[in-house]
Amino acid sequence: MTDTYQLIKDCLKGKAAAQSTLYEQFAPVMLGICYRYTKSRADAEDVLQEGFVKVFRYLHQFEGRGELGGWIRRIMVTTAINYLKRNAQYQSELSYTDMALHPVSTDNPEITVDAKELAELIRQLPPGYQTIFNLHAVEGYTHVDIGKMLGINEGTSRSQYARARALLISWLDKQSLTQKKTSYANK
Amino acid sequence: MPTNDFEKQVQQKMEELKFVPSEAVWPAVEKQIRQRKERRRLLLWWWLLPFLAGGSIYYYANRDANKTNKANADNVAKVHDAAIKNANTINNAPTTHATGEANAQKLNADSAVSDKSMAIRLYNRSPLYTRIYNNKGAAQIVRAGNRTTTDATDNNDAQNGVAKKQLAVKDKNKAGVGEETLMDIFDADAALRPAVVGPLGKMIFTASPAAPPFDKGASKKPARAKKKMEWVVSANTGISGISSGFSPLVKSTAALDAAPANAFQSNNGVSAGAAAGQNYIATRPSDIKPGFSFGAGLSLRRYINPTFSLEAGLLYSYYSSSMTIGKKVDSVAAVRRGASSVSGYYSNYSVLPSANNTRYQNRYHYIEIPIRVEKQLGLQSPLSVQGGITIGQLLGSNALQYDISKNIYYKDNSVFNKTQLTLSAGMDIRLWRYKTISLEIGPRLQYGLTNFFDKNVYGNRHLLFAGLETRIFFPKK
Numbered sequence: 315m316t317d318t319y320q321l322i323k324d325c326l327k328g329k330a331a332a333q334s335t336l337y338e339q340f341a342p343v344m345l346g347i348c349y350r351y352t353k354s355r356a357d358a359e360d361v362l363q364e365g366f367v368k369v370f371r372y373l374h375q376f377e378g379r380g381e382l383g384g385w386i387r388r389i390m391v392t393t394a395i396n397y398l399k400r401n402a403q404y405q406s407e408l409s410y411t412d413m414a415l416h417p418v419s420t421d422n423p424e425i426t427v428d429a430k431e432l433a434e435l436i437r438q439l440p441p442g443y444q445t446i447f448n449l450h451a452v453e454g455y456t457h458v459d460i461g462k463m464l465g466i467n468e469g470t471s472r473s474q475y476a477r478a479r480a481l482l483i484s485w486l487d488k489q490s491l492t493q494k495k496t497s498y499a500n501k
Numbered sequence: 502m503p504t505n506d507f508e509k510q511v512q513q514k515m516e517e518l519k520f521v522p523s524e525a526v527w528p529a530v531e532k533q534i535r536q537r538k539e540r541r542r543l544l545l546w547w548w549l550l551p552f553l554a555g556g557s558i559y560y561y562a563n564r565d566a567n568k569t570n571k572a573n574a575d576n577v578a579k580v581h582d583a584a585i586k587n588a589n590t591i592n593n594a595p596t597t598h599a600t601g602e603a604n605a606q607k608l609n610a611d612s613a614v615s616d617k618s619m620a621i622r623l624y625n626r627s628p629l630y631t632r633i634y635n636n637k638g639a640a641q642i643v644r645a646g647n648r649t650t651t652d653a654t655d656n657n658d659a660q661n662g663v664a665k666k667q668l669a670v671k672d673k674n675k676a677g678v679g680e681e682t683l684m685d686i687f688d689a690d691a692a693l694r695p696a697v698v699g700p701l702g703k704m705i706f707t708a709s710p711a712a713p714p715f716d717k718g719a720s721k722k723p724a725r726a727k728k729k730m731e732w733v734v735s736a737n738t739g740i741s742g743i744s745s746g747f748s749p750l751v752k753s754t755a756a757l758d759a760a761p762a763n764a765f766q767s768n769n770g771v772s773a774g775a776a777a778g779q780n781y782i783a784t785r786p787s788d789i790k791p792g793f794s795f796g797a798g799l800s801l802r803r804y805i806n807p808t809f810s811l812e813a814g815l816l817y818s819y820y821s822s823s824m825t826i827g828k829k830v831d832s833v834a835a836v837r838r839g840a841s842s843v844s845g846y847y848s849n850y851s852v853l854p855s856a857n858n859t860r861y862q863n864r865y866h867y868i869e870i871p872i873r874v875e876k877q878l879g880l881q882s883p884l885s886v887q888g889g890i891t892i893g894q895l896l897g898s899n900a901l902q903y904d905i906s907k908n909i910y911y912k913d914n915s916v917f918n919k920t921q922l923t924l925s926a927g928m929d930i931r932l933w934r935y936k937t938i939s940l941e942i943g944p945r946l947q948y949g950l951t952n953f954f955d956k957n958v959y960g961n962r963h964l965l966f967a968g969l970e971t972r973i974f975f976p977k978k
Contacts, residue, residue, distance in 0.1 A: 333534065337527055346518035359526050366530045371537065425510040429517040451508045452515045483507070 318382050325373055337366060340383060344390045350433055350448050351394035353441070357401070365393040391453055395463060398445060423483055426490050435485050443478035450475050540935070556738070556793065730977040731802045733812060737945060739968015740791040741820055743953045786903040786910075792821030792862065800871065801977065808877040813870065818893065820865040820964075826901065826910050828857040847901060847910040861910075863900035869893040871925065883931035891947065893921040916958050922950045923964060929972070937976045945970045 321339075324332030344365065348358040368389050376385050425432060436444060449455045449463070450471070457471040464471070800814020827848035847861070873889030895917055901910035929943035949964030 328538065330531070333531070334527065337530065341522050341526070342519040345520040345522050346515070349518070349520060350515065355520075358520075359522055362522055363526050363529050363533075366526075367533045367537075370530070370534050422506040425507070425514060427514075429514045432511065432514045433518050451511045454512070479507070 319378070322373060322376065322378075322382065325370065333370060336369075340386050341366070343383070344386060346429075346433070347387060347390050348394055350436055350452065351391070351398065351445060353437060357397070361390065361394045361397045364397065365390040368393060387453075391449070392463075395445065398441065423486055423490070425486060427486065431489070432486075435482060435489070438485070439478050439481060443474055443481065446471055446474045447478040447482065451479070540933075729804050731804075731974045732977050733800045733802050733814065733972050733974055734798075735800065735814075735816070735970055735972040736795070736797045737968050737970035738793075738795045739945070739966060741794060741947070741964060741966035741968075742789075742791055742822075743949075743962050743964055787824035787826060789863075790823045792823055794818070794820040796869070798869070798871070802875075802974065807880055810875045810877075812873040812875060812887075812889070816869040816871055816891070818867040818869050820867065820966075822863045822900075823860050824863070824901075825858050826861045828859075830909060848908070861901060863898070865898045865900065866896040867893040867921070868896055869923075873925070875929075885929045885931075885941070886927070887929065888924075888926045890950075891921075891923040891925055893923060895919040895921070916954050918952055918954065920951070921953070921964060923947045923966075924950055927970065929970075939974045940971065941974070942969060942971045944968070 321332055321336055325336055341362065345358060345362050348361040348365070349355065352358045352361060365386075369386050372389070376382065427435070436447060439447060445464070446460060449460045450457065455463070457468045457475070460466075460471040461468040796816050796818035798814055798816030800812050800816075802810050802812040804810045830848050848857070869891050870893075871889060871891040873887050875885050875887040877885040895914075898914055898917065899912065900914070900917075902913045902916060903910055925945060925947045927943055927945035929941040931939055931941045933940040945966070945968055947964070947966035951963075952959075953962045953964050
């Protein structure tokens with residue numbers, strides 16, 4: 315904590331070495347977050363870059379109440395959402411239209427795929443589903459919060475999340491089945 | 502298995518997700534941070550700009566005033582010599598105007614002014630107003646008619662000198678003032694000009710608050726059109742004066758409309774014709790020079806439509822002016838006006854170079870409420886025009902007033918109209934904008950609608966201000 319405090323202090327003084335250290339410390343995890351929200355690595359790096367500029371710009375506002383990582387993470391998520399809203403490529407697909415409530419799946423399959431494979435599956439979701447799934451399942455935002463962030467109804471968020479979850483579970487099941495078949499074949 | 506186990510598994514998996522960013526990312530981040538720092542530095546310089554501009558205006562205004570003063574001082578010396586000559590001529594010249602001579606002698610006796618030719622200050626302005634102080638100390642302004650007069654310090658012959666004295670006495674008698682000393686008759690402007698130790702300078706400023714942590718993706722729209730309400734931090738700088746015209750902003754007030762050094766009174770009653778080197782005290786008060794001043798404040802702007810807005814806020818303004826005075830006088834009987842708050846007496850400055858001459862800074866502190874309307878000249882135009890009114894309240898002042906009868910300066914804030922209503926107009930150009938924060942700078946002109954001083958004492962005198970104003974706008978959350 316003291317190291318982090320000192321690092322922040324040095325960053326605020328404008329020390330390039332400290333800024334570089336902070337970036338190196340958090341960039342890999344943050345790129346993982348950006349990666350989940352976007353469809354390409356280049357886009358993810360764009361978000362990462364924009365996010366880190368904000369981190370250094372508003373570092374003086376970090377009050378040290380929570381983890382610095384958590385604070386940076388929130389900035390990255392917000393930056394990613396803004397990026398999706400701005401970017402024409404995502405804009406056309408980011409329609410959170412109201413739809414009939416999809417029954418919430420109670421399936422809780424065990425996830426056998428590794429982190430990167432799961433991230434790839436999440437990225438294959440339609441952008442609207444992908445964003446809501448990330449915000450709710452991974453970041454832990456409530457549907458009320460998501461509704462406010464995206465400017466949609468809470469119900470729409472719930473509905474889209476349910477569909478995204480169901481879709482992802484079905485893909486995981488397929489993947490799991492394929493893995494089993496492969497493992498049997500190997501035997 | 503609990504219902505949200507799937508989400509927990511997803512969270513755990515995603516915590517493990519890490520990628521090494523490509524090498525190009527950090528240099529790009531670093532570059533943007535540095536650029537931002539540069540912009541902030543630049544912004545600080547923009548803040549200083551109005552002060553630099555105001556300082557320059559003040560410097561040049563003062564430089565001109567100094568030149569004028571120097572010229573005046575030269576004139577003073579010349580006039581002084583001429584006065585002595587005239588006095589001698591008058592004394593030796595035979596005259597048929599017995600009454601006039603008698604009056605002139607009486608005047609001389611009353612006023613203890615040895616220079617007869619300078620007995621009266623005459624102005625060729627029309628209408629002519631003459632200020633006469635009666636014995637009760639109350640100031641009266643008496644219209645002396647439409648006579649055309651000339652300065653008594655002209656190269657007049659003895660008869661002219663005497664005739665003018667007669668005229669002065671006639672005027673005085675017409676006014677019904679009765680027995681007055683020569684120095685009691687004084688042109689309103691000239692007598693009061695010294696007391697018009699008005700605020701003669703002014704300015705403004707700005708500060709940038711922290712921007713919102715996240716832009717909400719709306720940077721493509723014009724910043725002004727987007728936000729209904731904006732905070733405005735402003736700072737201004739410039740010069741200001743108090744007069745019925747605009748000239749005091751570029752010239753020292755007294756030099757503007759008074760012939761230089763019209764009358765003298767020797768120090769401690771010593772004759773003007775005394776030995777060379779005598780430290781002559783001017784009966785004409787010091788010129789008032791425009792002073793550096795500034796203001797800073799915060800206001801709130803509301804857009805009525807994308808190009809039209811209303812603004813109101815709170816502003817602190819500091820005005821100042823400077824003049825030359827003599828040494829502090831320890832004991833002086835009450836000044837003519839007999840104001841209860843009178844304190845701090847100073848003698849008038851010495852016409853000749855003297856160690857007792859000092860520069861005195863008149864300071865005025867105001868708290869103001871500006872109310873403005875602003876029209877942007879087109880949605881994308883960086884230009885806008887504005888106008889409005891400002892209500893100001895004098896918080897305090899150390900300004901000196903001049904008492905013609907005693908030839909001294911004294912402090913008396915009761916002569917001020919403490920509440921001021923001012924008209925303002927200006928133009929702005931947007932120099933810088935980043936997302937929803939923008940910086941504008943432009944000239945500003947203000948004119949006081951209310952009299953700066955008690956009208957019965959000094960007549961119509963209004964506050965004037967010309968300067969530059971810098972404003973920074975940022976959205977109200």
